Amino acid sequence: MAARERSVSPVGASRFERPIKPPLNGVRRVFGTGTTSSKASSPTSTTSASAHTHGGHSRTASTSLRSSEAMTSSTSPSTTSSFPANTASHFTDRERETATMMTHSPACSPPSSPSLDADEWLSRFRSDPDLPLTATDECPDRATLAAVYDLPIYASDGSARPFGSLYDPAYALHPRQLVLFVRHFYCGACQAYLAALARGITKDDYFAIPIPTSIIVIGCGQPDLIKHYKKFTACPFPIFADPSRLLFKKLxxxxxxxxxxxxxxxMKDISAPAWLAGQVTTIRKSLADPEGIRKRDVWRGGNPMQIGGEFLFEDGEVVWCHRMRGYRGHAEVRVLRGLLGLEEA
Incomplete structure (x- = not known):
C-alpha cells in the first residue's frame, strides 16, 4: 500500500511528539453500552473462535493451547507421584518431565564441551510447540477489556493512568494501538527485541503507516527503572510499568x-550464552555508572519468569494478539510491520 503524507504522527507519545493526554478522572465509557462507569466489570472467558476480518488481517481466534494440552495430558498415562492428585492431569508428559528434573535433580549446568550447541542444550526446557506468529491467538473479549480498563499503569515519574485510556476511542490519540508487553527490565532478549523494532520501524515508517497507530511498551518492573530501561534499549516508544503484573495475568x-x-x-546475531551473559554485563555496567541503577534495583526489574506478548487494538477492541511461549518468543518485527501495513508479513 502506497505511503501517504500526514501531519499527524502515528507513533503515539514518544520522543517525536507530545505525551498521551490522560482521560478525565473517574469517567470512562463502557464499550458497547454508551454509558459511563468508574468500576470495571469482572472478567469472563475470552472470545469464542468465530472468524472475522478487519483491515485485511484475520481475526480468527486460534484454538486454545491450554485446552489442547489439558486434553493431551488427560489421555496420556504417566507417573504423577510428584504432583497432587487434583493437578496432575493438567500437565503434559513433557511438563512433568521438566518439573521433575528441576525439583529432584541437582542444578543443571551449561555444556562445557565446545562441540555441544548451547541452543540445543536450552531446548530441554522447551515445553510449548511452535505456532505460526502470523495467526492470532485468542483475543480478549469486551468483558476482559472492561475488567482491565481501570488497572493502573505507571510512567517513569510514578504517575498512574488507567490502562483503558490507551485504547478507549474517547481518549486515544490514534485509531489503533500496538501494545508490547515485555519481560523484566534486565532481559537481554527483550532489549534486543526493542532495539530491532526501533531499527525495523523508523521515524519515516511511522508516517507511512496507513492507519495511524500508537506504539506503547509495558514492562513488569518498578516505574523508576524505566529511565534506565530506555538507556539500555534506546527505545523511542513510550514505556509504562505494571509492577503488580495484573495486566499480564488477566490478558x-x-x-x-x-x-x-x-x-x-x-536475536540472530546473539547466541544463547551471549544473551545470558549479557544480562549480567548490563547490570554490572549500570551499577558502575554513577547515574545507573543501585544494588537494591537489581531485584526490582520484575519477575524473571514473567513472559509477555503483543496486542493490536483498533476502535477499542483487540483485533490481533500474540502471547509469548518462551523467553525469546516475541512476534518478529516483520510480522508487526505486516500488521501495520508497512509490508506483507
Missing part, C-alpha cells in the same frame, strides 16, 4: 521457565 500472559529452543530473527 493471558503467564509465568514460564521455557527458555525457547529456536533463536528468533531479532
Amino acid at each position: 493471558g500472559m503467564v509465568l514460564s521457565a521455557n527458555l525457547s529452543r529456536v533463536r528468533p530473527e531479532y
